Amino acid sequence: MNNSHLRHSVFDMPKKNSAAIDHEIKVLQAQIAILQRREHDFVRILEDMARLRDSVKAEQVALASQITELESQRHPISWLPSELLIQIFISVTEDNDSDISAGVAYNSSPVVISHVCREWRKLALATSILWSRVSYRSRKCYMSSVYAFINRSGSSLLDLTFSPPPYHGDDDDAAADERLTSESLLHALSSHLSRVRSITFECTSSASMRLIVEALIYKLHAFKSLRSLDLSFASLSPYNMGTSLLALDEMSRQSLPDTASVLTYLRLQQLPPRVIAPFLLRSVQTLELFFPQRRSNLAPQYVLRMSHVHSFLNFIPELQDLVLMETIPLRDVVLEERSEGQTAGNRFTVVAPLELRKLRNLTWKYVYPRDVYNFMSFFGMPALERWEILIVSSPTKRIESNLYVQTEPLTGILSMTTLKELCVGCQDGDSLISSLRQFFFPVLEQLEFAYAGKCPPDCDHKHPLPRLDYIFRDPRLFHLTHFTLSHLDVFTGHGKIMLGYMPNLLSLTLISCTSVDGMLEALAEAYGLAMDAEGNATRGCGVRVCPKLERITLWGCSDFKFKSLFAAVFARAHPTGSSMLTKVQKDVPSVVSTVLGRKIRPLKKPRVASPQGGPSSPAKPYTMNSHGTSSTLIPIEEALHPVRIACVHVDDCPQITEDEALLLEEFGTVVVYR
16 A cells, blocks of 8 residues: 555656756755865865964974973083083093993994983984994804994994904814804905004904904005004914914015005014014004913914014014013024024024114013023113013923023123113012123113012011112112112111112102111211311211102001101201301311311312313212213212202001101101191
8 A cells, every 4th residue: 555655656746857957956066066165175274273283293392392401401411512522422432341341242332322312312323433443242243233333433444353252272163153253344344444443353263363364464455544453362372273373474475665554553462473464564663462481382382482573573663662471482593693502503593683773661571580681682772761570480390392592691791771760570589689680770760679479378578679789780870860669678778778879869769668767767867967166966967878869758658667757857957047058068178077076188189181182180070980870979068968858758657647747847848648
């Protein structure tokens, strides 16, 4: 019923003509157009709102950034300009200890700095020199950090450091890993060799060392900026089997080139010196050699010989500083025109002493007494000014081959005519005596003796210093101005004798020494007694030793008495209104007669011939002896009128109170008490 009703309804509806349909379509289209326009308006409004929203967000970010900047200004570190921050960053990255403490393979300092904040990261990435230290301290090969540092370093000069952990020589897996890593590291740097400024390469495997040595030989001229080179074995007994390091000899294949490299610093540790190309050696100014004594006779191990050292130094004409650490070359050559033990016939090569014309500083640590003269006799050092040496007691057994020269008793004398500063460390007095008796020091200005041994548990910490005339062939040190003793004991009476050889001493320093009273009493000993008008003795007059002494330094000396120090300063003080000291200037003989209590008859002045053959003239107060040094006799004028002690430094001397030390200021002495 319903269906029929619907059919009748549809058919009963009036039909629309074409015009009506078109009209309705136009009406609907107009409505659609209106809605589209409204939609476009809504889209425009939404876009405007989005832009407004973005501008609001941007303004919020800017304001938040200003707040952050204002907050950061509360910290003083943010007040620093970028230039100063860069210098601080560079200083941090140059600290080698930070790499080890961080426990990472690469140089972690620039990475840490770049992760502190956005500003620091921006500044760090823009500073190429921060990334110039290419450091790698692992045997495992992960080169991503190396490539990152090289890329960020830009055009800056590179400092390469390769120092993996050491391992036992028979660990083949560790040796293979180390070799692979070193090969990968050198490959990463292959296109940047011209930017390499320094190389520090320490390894355990000889195969790894061979890679860097071959790079320095076959790509020698690519290292245009190399200024520092440090090649060392981490093991005390490197095993060289299977490598060419022992047979490689670049010095015999090349002569000293006309052009020099820019290398100025070279350090070799247990690496044969002859593997270094002469081209690199010509400009070297500082050389360090570290060749500890062999621990066993196991072969093959490199043995440093005197012929190697003699030939090697011949290629370094600009050498100024030489450092020898546990380096005692075995003698396989002899000096010409000398008898050197078992050297008869043509068994050993004869060489002439090598002149090191520009050498100014020599540091030699851990040397045996008998080897000092043996080594020094092979070299002439006409410009040497400073010599620091640490002498150790000779071992009961030394591993040496019978093929080398066995030295005979020493008979020669070496005159160190330019040496001004000598620092000697020793383990006992006997080694000190047997080391320096063959040397003559005519112009020495600064001298230091120090005990460098280890005290056993039951030690009384008294290490006797031998007499100066036992140590030196000629103990007279006329030019000496600074004298230092450290951790030594000066026997009673020896101090006065020793100071008597130093008439021009200006500064005396005693560090943790014992029996100091004897030296202070010698400084206080008067030349005689000054008399008043009635002939009564008033006080001591003058001094017997070191009349020019100006400074006394006492560090950690706990067994001397304050009265000894007071007497030394008092004896050299200038009493006000002293007619005696005024009279010294006018009439020396009469004053000396009064002081000594007997009449002094002056000696006739010696006559010396004029160089031009003219009449003779009186000799000068200081005469020269047969060795060319001046006499250590103190002129009477200086003995009776000593220089006042200008400064006394007392540090860690518990028996002296500050109030006692300040009493010395009454004599015009500056007192430093700690």
